[in-house]
Amino acid sequence: MExxxxxxxxxxxxxxxxxxxxxxxGVGSFAVSAGGAESNVACAxxxxxxxxxxxxxxGDDGFGRRLAAEVAGRGVDTSGVxxxxxxxxxxxxxETGGSEREGDxxxxxxxLHYYRAGSAASAMSAATLREPAVSRLMDGxxxxxxxxxxxxxxxTCLEMVRALLNAPRGxxxxxxDLNWRPVxxxxxxxxxxxxxxxxxxxxxxxxxxAEAAFGTGEPAxxxxxxxxxxxxxxxxxxxxxxxxxxxxxxxxxxxxxxxVEPTGAGDAFAAGYLAGTLHGFDxxxxxxxxxxxxxSALVAHGDVGxxxxxxxxxxxxxADPLAAADxxxxxxxxxxxxxxxxxxxxxxATRISIDGIAFGMRR
Numbered sequence: 131m132e133x134x135x136x137x138x139x140x141x142x143x144x145x146x147x148x149x150x151x152x153x154x155x156g157v158g159s160f161a162v163s164a165g166g167a168e169s170n171v172a173c174a175x176x177x178x179x180x181x182x183x184x185x186x187x188x189g190d191d192g193f194g195r196r197l198a199a200e201v202a203g204r205g206v207d208t209s210g211v212x213x214x215x216x217x218x219x220x221x222x223x224x225e226t227g228g229s230e231r232e233g234d235x236x237x238x239x240x241x242l243h244y245y246r247a248g249s250a251a252s253a254m255s256a257a258t259l260r261e262p263a264v265s266r267l268m269d270g271x272x273x274x275x276x277x278x279x280x281x282x283x284x285x286t287c288l289e290m291v292r293a294l295l296n297a298p299r300g301x302x303x304x305x306x307d308l309n310w311r312p313v314x315x316x317x318x319x320x321x322x323x324x325x326x327x328x329x330x331x332x333x334x335x336x337x338x339x340a341e342a343a344f345g346t347g348e349p350a351x352x353x354x355x356x357x358x359x360x361x362x363x364x365x366x367x368x369x370x371x372x373x374x375x376x377x378x379x380x381x382x383x384x385x386x387x388x389x390v391e392p393t394g395a396g397d398a399f400a401a402g403y404l405a406g407t408l409h410g411f412d413x414x415x416x417x418x419x420x421x422x423x424x425x426s427a428l429v430a431h432g433d434v435g436x437x438x439x440x441x442x443x444x445x446x447x448x449a450d451p452l453a454a455a456d457x458x459x460x461x462x463x464x465x466x467x468x469x470x471x472x473x474x475x476x477x478x479a480t481r482i483s484i485d486g487i488a489f490g491m492r493r
């Protein structure tokens with residue numbers, strides 16, 4: 131396996147996905163899958179041609195073994211995943227809307243129900259970083275990705291995140307996605323998130339999450355509030371994403387998407403943006419790759435979209451990328467490259483559905 135460029139650190143859980151939409155009391159059965167912000171990002175990075183690793187802990191149980199195997203099956207290095215003999219793997223159930231039953235969430239909406247207290251991952255600590263397998267991954271990484279979920283799991287997890295953010299970096303980047311989860315912070319001091327956002331090289335903030343956590347979701351005000359990161363990326367739901375750097379602000383609208391369900395789209399956007407960063411793309415192309423990755427997740431039933439084989443994305447540079455793209459609705463490196471460089475009017479006119487890409491008309 132290739133030496134990972136990116137290492138994602140945090141909890142993932144077994145996921146139970148309903149066989150039909152509607153309130154949980156009416157669900158007949160559940161399919162078992164895996165889900166978690168950091169492993170989602172690692173899997174999406176791998177699909178985008180970035181060798182990635184996931185560091186975590188799982189229980190010595192069937193869910194933990196299945197979770198680790200599923201992530202490894204997507205090409206992610208799981209050598210930094212420890213087995214905890216005394217604590218269980220975390221679990222969540224997904225509830226999806228779209229039925230006509232009383233209490234339905236509504237079409238295109240979903241809710242996650244977590245069972246993670248005392249999980250194996252909550253026992254991660256600064257000592258985790260000194261484990262030989264983890265230390266090896268960290269030493270070779272060009273990027274370490276963290277989220278605001280991990281420090282809310284336990285005091286030892288908080289100490290681990292602080293240690294990663296305070297460690298010497300050299301040429302390595304650290305990204306931090308706020309991933310605001312108010313329930314996790316209910317009995318903890320969420321003010322520490324200000325410290326963590328400001329200590330990152332790349333901070334990813336949902337505008338609505340930032341409003342709830344910090345009192346503002348406006349990009350300019352967040353830039354003033356957090357001068358530390360080289361780049362702050364503010365995601366305004368499905369409308370537009372703005373990247374703020376020392377050179378100014380760049381904004382890019384989201385694509386039109388026929389949403390199947392939204393879970394995992396934020397993680398996919400983060401992976402796309404970070405993959406663009408590691409590939410050396412300019413800000414506009416980084417944002418577009420984030421939007422494309424998010425769109426692939428929005429039209430998938432699980433947490434990770436099927437982006438297709440994009441491992442050579444960074445090498446695609448046809449003279450006429452639009453002519454070279456596959457216009458048969460399928461994801462491909464050429465199709466993605468075409469959209470990264472498409473004129474603004476074509477980008478805005480392109481639509482993503484479960485059937486693939488419907489390119490906007492060229493003028």
